[in-house]
Amino acid sequence: MRFFFGLDMLKRMATEKKKxxxxxxxxxxxxxxxxxxVLAAATLVWPTLHAxxxxxxxxxxxxxxxxxxxxxxxxxxxxxxxxxxxxxxxVGISDHESATQAVQAMMGKSANICLAGFEHIIRLQSAxxxxxxxxxxxxxxxxxxxxxxxxxxxxxxxAELKGRKVGVAALESASALxxxxxxxxxxxxxxxxxxxEVGEGxxxxxxxxxxxxxxxxxxxxxxxxxxxxxxxxxxxxxxTLKGTTELFGGPMPAACLFAPIDFVRKNPNTCQALANAMVxxxxxxxxxxxxxxxxxxxxxxxxxxxxxxxxxxxxxRESISLDGILADEAPRxxxxxxxxxxxxxxxxxxxxxxxxxxxxxxxxxxxxxx
Numbered sequence: 001m002r003f004f005f006g007l008d009m010l011k012r013m014a015t016e017k018k019k020x021x022x023x024x025x026x027x028x029x030x031x032x033x034x035x036x037x038v039l040a041a042a043t044l045v046w047p048t049l050h051a052x053x054x055x056x057x058x059x060x061x062x063x064x065x066x067x068x069x070x071x072x073x074x075x076x077x078x079x080x081x082x083x084x085x086x087x088x089x090x091v092g093i094s095d096h097e098s099a100t101q102a103v104q105a106m107m108g109k110s111a112n113i114c115l116a117g118f119e120h121i122i123r124l125q126s127a128x129x130x131x132x133x134x135x136x137x138x139x140x141x142x143x144x145x146x147x148x149x150x151x152x153x154x155x156x157x158x159a160e161l162k163g164r165k166v167g168v169a170a171l172e173s174a175s176a177l178x179x180x181x182x183x184x185x186x187x188x189x190x191x192x193x194x195x196x197e198v199g200e201g202x203x204x205x206x207x208x209x210x211x212x213x214x215x216x217x218x219x220x221x222x223x224x225x226x227x228x229x230x231x232x233x234x235x236x237x238x239x240t241l242k243g244t245t246e247l248f249g250g251p252m253p254a255a256c257l258f259a260p261i262d263f264v265r266k267n268p269n270t271c272q273a274l275a276n277a278m279v280x281x282x283x284x285x286x287x288x289x290x291x292x293x294x295x296x297x298x299x300x301x302x303x304x305x306x307x308x309x310x311x312x313x314x315x316x317r318e319s320i321s322l323d324g325i326l327a328d329e330a331p332r333x334x335x336x337x338x339x340x341x342x343x344x345x346x347x348x349x350x351x352x353x354x355x356x357x358x359x360x361x362x363x364x365x366x367x368x369x370x
Contacts, residue, residue: 054088055270061092062257063111065099066169066200068301070220070316071255074137075115078281080296086280087273097199098170106131112263113274117141117174118253118326118334121355126345130261133356135275135364136326137282138254140244140319141174144223145182146232151214155233158186167198167213174254179217180341181247182236190341208232221303221312228308239316250333253326253356254319261354272360279324279364286322286370323370324361331355 064072075093078084084091096102099116106114107129114120115137124131147155151164161183168176180190196213198204204222207213208231216223216232220239226232237243244252257274264271290310294302302309331352339345364370 053269055273056267057112057270058088059090059092060113060270060274061094061111062113062115063094063096063102063105064115065096065102066219067093067095068298069142069200069222070313070320071138071142072115073297073313074255074278074281074285074320076297076301077284078277080298081281081284083277083280084274087277089270089273089277091274098173100170100172106259113257113259115255115257118256118331118355119174119177119338120172121256121258122331122335122338122345122350123172123342125350125355130354131258132261132264132354133253133256133258133326134264134271134360135278135324136253136256136321136356136361137278137324138256138319139251139321139327139330140241140316141178141238141252141254142219142316142319143175143178143217143238144220144227144234145179145215145217145236146223146226146234147215148208148211148213149231149233150209151211155235158183158188158235161186161215162188162192164214165194165196165212167196167204167207167216167218169198169200169204169218171195171197175217175219177337177341178236178238178247179215181337182217184340185236185247220316221309224312224315225303225308228311239319241318244319248333248337251327251330252333252337253330256326256356264357268360272363275324275360276364276367279361279370280368282321282324283368283370285317285320323365325358325365326356326361 062075064075066072067076079091079093094105094111096105099120102114102116103120105111118133121131121133152160166179168179170176176195179195183190183193196207198207198213204216204218208216208226216226223232223234227234236247238247238252257278293310293313294306335347335350335352339347
């Protein structure tokens with residue numbers, strides 16, 4: 001009874017206020033209005049906030065091995081087109097003569113992230129140093145093995161390389177691994193030849209032209225230059241998916257961005273921002289024409305010959321990842337190849353599930369429709 005009496009009194013009070021011209025919105029309605037507005041705003045903002053938070057670290061240093069090589073082209077595209085800035089990142093890139101030096105820079109903490117071949121991740125884990133790839137840039141090594149036409153003008157078989165010198169970018173690199181596999185297919189062991197570390201660019205050219213090496217296992221655009229000038233005869237080509245499968249027996253992961261596992265775990269938003277920028281760059285490369293490439297990369301990358309640069313790009317184009325995602329069978333191919341030539345790498349002691357994650361690339365792929 002008291003409840004109904006109280007309600008009746010409230011109604012009369014409201015009527016009196018209305019007569020006096022002081023009617024207000026009922027308090028409950030105001031709450032409903034405010035709450036509804038907040039809920040509506042939250043509905044609009046929620047997908048953005050929860051899809052990706054702000055980067056934990058905004059200033060990042062990436063160590064790259066030979067940034068001018070096509071191996072690093074997706075990184076250059078993301079940098080030149082401002083994709084890192086769009087993700088709220090300030091990215092500095094330290095350029096090193098080899099991927100091995102880039103790895104050392106990251107492990108020495110002078111860089112947060114490394115751009116290098118997937119094989120380095122397996123070698124590091126073998127040495128109890130845990131790092132993880134979070135976006136793939138290359139789905140083939142982009143390496144060709146060529147015979148010097150000056151040293152061996154009448155070359156017919158791998159057996160002719162016994163006792164000779166083979167140039168590689170670095171001794172613990174994908175180029176050395178590929179050279180070992182090419183030799184093995186021809187019945188030779190790596191110990192049957194001498195490997196000479198020639199580095200990148202002018203040093204590598206000088207080594208071949210001076211006769212210091214009789215064969216070369218190296219990346220583009222370097223190998224295309226030698227091939228077009230008739231200085232090498234390509235006998236094995238991992239610049240294509242077909243050639244890679246024939247040599248390695250399956251998909252062979254190549255360039256990727258990786259970092260210590262602790263860094264990836266502690267900075268997921270930063271890794272997501274990096275993956276977003278890279279996958280956006282990879283998507284751009286899918287449809288970019290020769291003119292787009294020429295206008296985007298730094299002038300000094302073109303080697304003074306735009307036609308040659310584009311010819312070289314066309315050699316490796318299909319090897320560039322489409323979406324940053326690493327195929328599950330690819331790490332197994334890499335482990336088998338490395339363990340076959342490096343006794344210190346024991347397959348049973350390598351946890352491949354910790355060598356990579358696709359979660360960041362997958363989100364980026366969905367966002368950019370890559």
